[in-house]
Amino acid sequence: MPLGEMAAYLSAPPEKGRMMYPALSGGSGNPGVQEAFLGEVDDVICALAFVVEGNRGGNLRSLQAMKKATNNPKLKFLVVQGATHFNLLAPLNELIAKKIVAKKGPNPISLEESELNRAFAGERSALDRSGRKEAR
Numbered sequence: 001m002p003l004g005e006m007a008a009y010l011s012a013p014p015e016k017g018r019m020m021y022p023a024l025s026g027g028s029g030n031p032g033v034q035e036a037f038l039g040e041v042d043d044v045i046c047a048l049a050f051v052v053e054g055n056r057g058g059n060l061r062s063l064q065a066m067k068k069a070t071n072n073p074k075l076k077f078l079v080v081q082g083a084t085h086f087n088l089l090a091p092l093n094e095l096i097a098k099k100i101v102a103k104k105g106p107n108p109i110s111l112e113e114s115e116l117n118r119a120f121a122g123e124r125s126a127l128d129r130s131g132r133k134e135a136r
Contacts, residue, residue: 078116080113
């Protein structure tokens, strides 16, 4: 899926959920040449990956165990304060979509805990103002 389509997909309301698959060089409208014979594995290994979890329930212990077990500089582990495994998805997807649309050049997007916490806090404030109950 080209970046523009992905950004629109991620920022749309998630009524029925979302499924994401990695897009490799030369595929899904991405630049480059499609590879075979493990060349695509090099693409994935070179990619920066984010592991994000809320600090309320969910898989926080698993995130902490993964972080402790690796020294891979391409993995970044982020904890969102006050979030659960599920309620952080909408603000996280929206933030990523905005970053993809604004992205210039070949460098990957970045994510920092502070901006994830701000995005999640904004989502919670919007829920509070609307009077809707947050899913637990």
